[in-house]
Amino acid sequence: MSYLQQAREVFETEAMAVRALSDQLDAHFDRAIDLMLACKGRVVVCGMGKSGIIGKKIAATLASTGTPSFFLHPAEAFHGDLGMLKHHDVLLSISNSGETDEILRLIPSILRIGVKHVTIVGNTTSTLARHAEAVLNISISREACPLQLAPMASTTAALAMGDALAAVLMTARGFKEDNFALFHPGGSLGRKLLTKVGDEMKTASLPTCAPDASLQTLIMQMTEGKMGLVAVCDAGNMLAGLITDGDLRRALGNYAPTEFFALTARDLMTENPVTISPDARAAAADALMHARKITALLVAKEGHLVGVYHRIG
Numbered sequence: 001m002s003y004l005q006q007a008r009e010v011f012e013t014e015a016m017a018v019r020a021l022s023d024q025l026d027a028h029f030d031r032a033i034d035l036m037l038a039c040k041g042r043v044v045v046c047g048m049g050k051s052g053i054i055g056k057k058i059a060a061t062l063a064s065t066g067t068p069s070f071f072l073h074p075a076e077a078f079h080g081d082l083g084m085l086k087h088h089d090v091l092l093s094i095s096n097s098g099e100t101d102e103i104l105r106l107i108p109s110i111l112r113i114g115v116k117h118v119t120i121v122g123n124t125t126s127t128l129a130r131h132a133e134a135v136l137n138i139s140i141s142r143e144a145c146p147l148q149l150a151p152m153a154s155t156t157a158a159l160a161m162g163d164a165l166a167a168v169l170m171t172a173r174g175f176k177e178d179n180f181a182l183f184h185p186g187g188s189l190g191r192k193l194l195t196k197v198g199d200e201m202k203t204a205s206l207p208t209c210a211p212d213a214s215l216q217t218l219i220m221q222m223t224e225g226k227m228g229l230v231a232v233c234d235a236g237n238m239l240a241g242l243i244t245d246g247d248l249r250r251a252l253g254n255y256a257p258t259e260f261f262a263l264t265a266r267d268l269m270t271e272n273p274v275t276i277s278p279d280a281r282a283a284a285a286d287a288l289m290h291a292r293k294i295t296a297l298l299v300a301k302e303g304h305l306v307g308v309y310h311r312i313g
Contacts, residue, residue, distance in 0.1 A: 010152070013144040017153035018160045024137040032118045032134035033168055036067060039116070040088040043069040046077065047094035048102045050151045051158060055094045058162030064183045065166050066175040074102035082106065087114040092165075095119070096138070096154040098126020107131050120161050122154055136161050197285050198278030201299045201307030208233050208305065211240050211266040218243060218265050227296050231305050232269045239305045241269030242298060275300040278307065285309050 001009075036043055043062055047055035055071055062069035069092075072084055085091065091110060093103050098121040110117060111131075119132035122139045129135045138161050144152035169175075181193035207225025209218045211232055222230045222245060232241040247268050252260055275298045276285050285297055299307040 006146070010144040013142060014153045014156045017138075017140040017157045020140065021138065021157055021160060021164075024139065026137075028134045028136060029164075032136060032165065033172065035090050035116045035118060035134060036165070036169060037172055039067075039090045041068075041086050041090070043067055043090045043092055044072050044085055044115075045069060045092045045094070046072045046074050046103060046106070048074050048100050050155050051094040051096065051100070054155050054158045054162070055092075057159060058092070058094075058166070061162060061166045062169070064180070065170045066173045066179060067166065067169050074100070074106060078102065078105055082109055082113075085110070085113055085115055090116045090118060093117065093119045093128060093132070094121075094158055095126075095128050096122040096151060096158070098123040098128040100128070103128060120158050122157075136165075193281070193283075195282040196278065197276055197280045197282055197297075197299055197309050198307070200282055201278060201309040202227075203307045206231065206305065206308055208237075209265050210234070211264070211269070213265040215261055215263050215268075218268070219248070222248075227308055227310070229296060229298075229308070230265070231298055231308070232265045233305055237304050239273070239275065239298065239300050239303060241265070241271045242273035243268050243270070273298055276309065277301060282309075 043059070045055040045059040045062075047053075052071070052073065059069045059071040070084075072081060077084075095103055098119070104127055107128075117132045118134040118136065119128050120136045120138055121129050122137075123129065124135055124137050124139070138154065138157040140153045140157055142148065143150065143154060144156075177193055205225070207221045207227055207230045209221050209230055209232060211234065213221075213232075218230045222228065222243070228245040230243045231239060232243060234240050243265060247270070251263065251268055255263065274288070274292060274294075276288060278299050278301055289295065289297060295310065297309045298305060299309050
């Protein structure tokens with residue numbers, strides 16, 4: 001078998017494992033969602049080995065999508081970290097076999113604390129499943145590992161089940177983009193979700209002129225503004241049109257010199273130019289400029305020019 005063939009077989013095996021999850025869902029999934037929605041504390045995710053690594057990702061996804069969550073290492077829990085669990089929490093355990101010793105040793109304490117218990121397991125008759133209030137079945141027909149030893153398809157299935165929990169919880173909580181933005185303030189994602197046009201637009205010394213302004217005046221304004229444009233405004237700063245450096249170049253080629261220098265802003269301007277609201281997301285402005293193949297947008301509010309927004313980067 002070639003390398004490519006083996007890789008494709010891995011993809012197919014793992015895809016089959018995920019597809020099978022849909023048929024394995026039952027009322028236990030609804031019960032798990034109800035427990036997490038009713039949780040007054042946090043969803044504490046617990047898993048050992050590769051399941052623990054998947055558990056960390058699930059905890060991170062839950063926490064960033066409106067369900068407070070953290071990961072608890074079962075071995076550390078057995079040596080003191082179990083104090084992180086409170087009776088108003090929900091424990092989400094992960095174990096393909098359902099017989100992971102480090103997690104099973106916690107069951108007596110979990111019962112005494114009174115924590116609600118949801119488990120993601122590959123064996124629904126296992127010890128862990130028998131001690132959980134909601135059992136999420138991730139059983140698979142085979143692993144993607146050629147030796148059938150390393151957890152591959154099973155961890156992929158567990159990860160997908162965690163994503164399903166997070167997605168359904170988001171919908172049930174009415175979790176929106178603005179909520180997501182609160183937990184992701186940094187980097188390009190934070191900028192996309194949080195930053196508005198009004199936060200980044202230029203408002204001082206905007207290049208503007210009146211509709212009857214001479215060619216010399218508008219060229220001076222365009223040069224001083226260093227944006228390659230002039231906004232044409234009526235009295236009261238009402239936006240009437242837009243002139244770009246491209247408009248000037250085209251006019252220079254279309255008119256004789258004497259006609260060109262006799263032009264006014266009204267002759268050259270584009271009426272009803274594309275504008276954007278200062279309350280729009282900066283990402284929306286970037287997308288609009290990319291689609292229009294322009295590098296700046298006039299920012300208007302109720303027809304009044306309030307700023308100019310430049311492409312970032």
